[in-house]
Amino acid sequence: MPALANKTYFNFGGQGPLPSPSLAAISGAFATIQELGPFSDNVxxxxxxxxxxxxxxxxxxxxxxxxxxxxxxxxxxxxxxxLWGLPWEPGDELLVGDAEHYGVVAALEELARRHRLRITSLAVADLTEDGDATAGAVGERLEAALTPRTRLVVLSHLLWNTGQTMPIAAVAARLAGHPRHPWLLVDAAQSLGSLPVAEAAAAADIYACTGHKWCCGPEGLGAVAVSERLLEASSPTLIGWRTLEHDGPGAGGYHRDARRFEVATSCTPLFAGLDRSLQLLEAEGDADVRLAAIRQRSRQLWDGLQRIRGIRTLMTVPPPAGLVSFTMADPGGAPLDPAAVVKQLGDRGTWLRTLESPRCVRACTHLVSTADEVEKLLAQLTQLSVG
Structure with a gap:
């Protein structure tokens, strides 16, 4: 990973550095397309x-x-x-977790405005204990929040701010017993490449991912897994030649499968790059093996943060994946500005990021993170904590 040559990197949840073999796959794909002839019969x-x-x-x-x-x-x-391809009725309710990314929330607000829907909130941001306790609390709160008008539930698989995981399969099972069987939309931005995703992706109606974070693929390419019942009920939204079952004038007819949500021309070399990145991850072991390695480093970081005066981790137990969020205070107890902390670390060649809700610092450990790098970060944070 050339991007790691001159820095200590803990921002995989923002963007994963591109491995050299993936960059070579992208370059090779561009060359192949040019050799075959762009938009030719041969290509x-x-x-x-x-x-x-x-x-x-x-x-x-x-x-x-x-x-x-x-x-x-x-x-x-x-x-x-x-989401925009589903049938909505005025008064339908969208139950949205309170730790969702603002980009998705903004889209839900516009959907609600146009279709006269109602948005309600499911509290999950405060759930910072172990997986069993969290799953139990989510189940109880979901039961209390569902109403006869609930038509959609929105949750992330791995919360981008606190680092907690949500029991997606259990939520899907509960929704299946609701009279209206609400749709389940899952933001999987932080889970593909860090968590085992098969159970959650197969259970959700919309499970949306990107390739440029934990997969360490190129930016500009993502994927979504949709349920069979969603395909039966939905219509295409943005429509282009890839939406159509057959190409050509007067072809008409949309794909019956998930390709109805694809639009038009994409950059084929990005597909080659992401495929190579996924192969590199697979070479490190299956999803459970990879998660264990990620947890080893995040546990090391979490444990070390408990020993630094003035630092409070958002999770009260070791994190279930690689996201470790925390706040800092000076020796007098006054909060330190997360942006200032991140800048000072960046000046020292260590890269993290800030979050606004809650206002904190977030570090991400991945398969390539080393024990020495974690100890280096802990030493730098100790220095900053004493001023």
Missing amino acids: WPYVNRTVGGLRQRLAAWFGVAPERVAFTENVTAGCVLP
Whole structure:
């Protein structure tokens, strides 16, 4: 990873550095397309193999049939395009977790405005204990929040701010028993590449991911897994030639599978790059093995933060994945500005990020994070905490 040569990197939840083999795959794909002839008869078999191969690989990661996978540019598009294709009635309620990303929340607010829907909130941001306690609390709160008008539930698989995981499969099972069987939309921006996702992706109606975070793929390419019942009920939203079952004038007819949410021309070399990044992750072991390695470093970081005066981790137990969020205070107890902390660390070659809700610092450990790098970060934070 060339980007890691001159820095200590803990921002995989923002963007994962691109491995050299993935960059080479992108460059090679560009060269192949030019050699075959862009938009020529010779190039289409190569394009179809490249796109189809990635669809097959992601379907295996998601635990679903390839027909349930659509490609998008990013997580937000993966959430919004299928969402806008569903049938809504005035007065339908959207139950939204209070730790969701503001990009998705803004789209939900516009959807509610246009269709005269009502948005209600499900409190999950305060759930910072272990997985069993969290799953129990989510179940109880969901039961209390559901109403006869609930038509959609929105939760992230791995919360981007606190680092907590949500029991997606259990939530889906509960919704199946609701009289209206509300749709379940899952923002999986932080889960693909960090958590095992098959159970959650197969259970959700919309499970939207990106390739440029924990997968360490190129930006500009994401994917969404959609349920069969969503495909039966939904209509395309943005429509282009890739939406159509057959190409050509007067072809008409939309794809019956998830491709109805694909639009038009994409950058094929990005598919080659993401496919290579996923292969590199697979070479490190299965999803459970990879998560164990990620947790080893995040546990090391979490434990070390408990020993630094003035630091409070958002999670009260070791994190379930690689997100470790925390606040800092000076020796007198006055809060330190997260932006200032991140800048000072950046000046020392260590990269983290700030979050606004809650206002904190977030560090991410991944497979390439080393014990020495974690200890270096802890030493730098200790220095900053004493002024």
